Amino acid sequence: VKRTLALLVLLLAGCGGGEDRVTVFAAASLTEVFHELDPDARFNFAGSDELAAQIREGARADVYASADPRYPRALHAEGLVGTPRVFATNRLVLIVPRANPARIAGLSDLSRRGIKLVLGAEGVPVGDYARRLLPPAALANVVSLEEDVKAIVGKVALGEADAGLVYATDVVADVRAFELHTRLRIPYAVAVVDEDGAEFVRRLVSEPGRRILREAGFGPP
C-alpha cells in the first residue's frame, strides 16, 4: 500500500511540473509565432477571453498575450497581471474554402441567402471584431459560433462552412483569403503574470521577435 501511495504521489508531482519552463497563455492566433519565438515554453492557446477566465480562476501562467487589449487591461485593473503592452497588430480577412463552393468574392456576398458563415462567439475577440464589420443581413447567415479562431479556420478549410472571418495571420493552405478594405487594426497586448515571464516578453518585443511577427503577417504595434 505504501509503495502504491508513494507511486501515486510521484505521478501527481510529475504532472505538477514546476521546473523552469515559462508558461505562456496566448491567443490561438499566436500559435505558430510563439512556438517559433520560444520552442521550449509551455503554451496554452485558446480564445483570449477563455484564457482571461482561466487566469481569473487561478490558473498558473507567467505570460498572457491577448488578441484584445480589453482582457489584459481588465486583469491588470484587478491586480492579476502587470501593465499590458501592445506588441503587434493584426487585421481581419474573409476566408472561403479553396474550391469556394458559394462563389464568394467579398463581404457583400455574405448577405446572400443560404450562405453558411462561421464567426467567433460573443466575447471571443475575432467574433466581436467581425460583428463590427458585417451588415445585419450577413449576421442572419451565421451557422456556428466558435470559441477560437482556429476552430473557424478548421470549419472553412474542411469545406463545411462557406466563409468565415479570421485574422490575416491564420490563413492556411486549404483556404482562400480576401482582404477587407477596412482600417480596423487589431492590437495584440501582452502582460507579465508572474515575473518568470519577463524574459519571454523581452524576447517578444526585441528585434528578432518583431521579425518573426512581421514574417507571419502581423503589423507593427
Place this chain on the structure above:
Amino acid sequence: VIRVALAAVTGIALAFLLLPILALFLRVPPGELVAQLGSEPARDALLVSLKTSVIAHVLILGVGTPVAHALATRRFRGRRLAIAAIELPLVLPPAVAGIALLAAFGRRGLLGDELAWLGISLPFTQAAVVLAIVFVASPFYLRAAIAAFAAVDPALVDASRTLGAGRARTFLRVAVPLAAGGLGAGSSLAFARGLGEFGATIIFAGSFPGVTQTTPLAIYALLDLDFDTALALGALLVVVSAALLTAVNLLPSWTRSPSTFPTPFARSASS
C-alpha cells in the same frame, strides 16, 4: 496499519470524486442557481438539448430494440464482428466521433455528394446534433439490450410460438417484457450519455444558440461570459444524471415485481 491506510485512501478517493460536484452547488446560492436557468441562453440550450435528446432516444429505442433482439437471438456469420463493431463508438474519443461523422456525412465527406444531390446538408443543423447523439449513445443501449435479450429463456419464446403467437407478438409480449430490466438500464445510460454529448457535437454540428448549442456546449460558451449560468446548467445536468443513475439502479428490482409481468409463465422465469 494497512486498514487505516486503506480507509484513508478510500476517504480521499470519495472526497476527490464528490468535492467538485458539491462545489458546483456551493459556489452560487440555490435560489440564484434556479433563477439563472430562466435566462435566455440557458433556456435556449435546455430546449435544444431536450429536443435533440428525445428525438435521438426515440430513434435509438425504435431501431435499436429489434436490432439488438436479432443480434441476440439469430446465429449468422459475422455476428460477433457485428456486435464488436456496434461497441466501437463506446470507447471512441468524442472528438474522433466528430471528425468521423464529418468524414462520412460532411459536405465533402464520403456521402457528401449523395446527400447534396438529395438536397440535404447536415453540418450545422439540429439533425447533425441528433446524429452525433445517436452515434455516441446508441452503443450503450444496444450493448445492454443484446445482453438482456440473450438472457431471455428460449423455452418461453418457443412456448409462445407453439401456443400460436406470431413472431411480432412474441417479441412484443414475451421477449421485451422479460428483457425490460436490461432495456431500461441501457436506455437510461444511453440517454445520460447523449445528454452530455460534447465533442462530436461541437465538431460535427457546430455551436449556435437555439439551433445546435446543446447544454454542454452552452456551458463551454458561457464559461467566460456568464460563469453563474454555466454553473447553473452544470448543476442541472448533475441532477438529471443522478436521477437517471438512480433509475438504472432501481430498474432491476422494479422488473422483479410480479405486477409488471402480464403472463404467469413470465413470472416463473424471473424468479
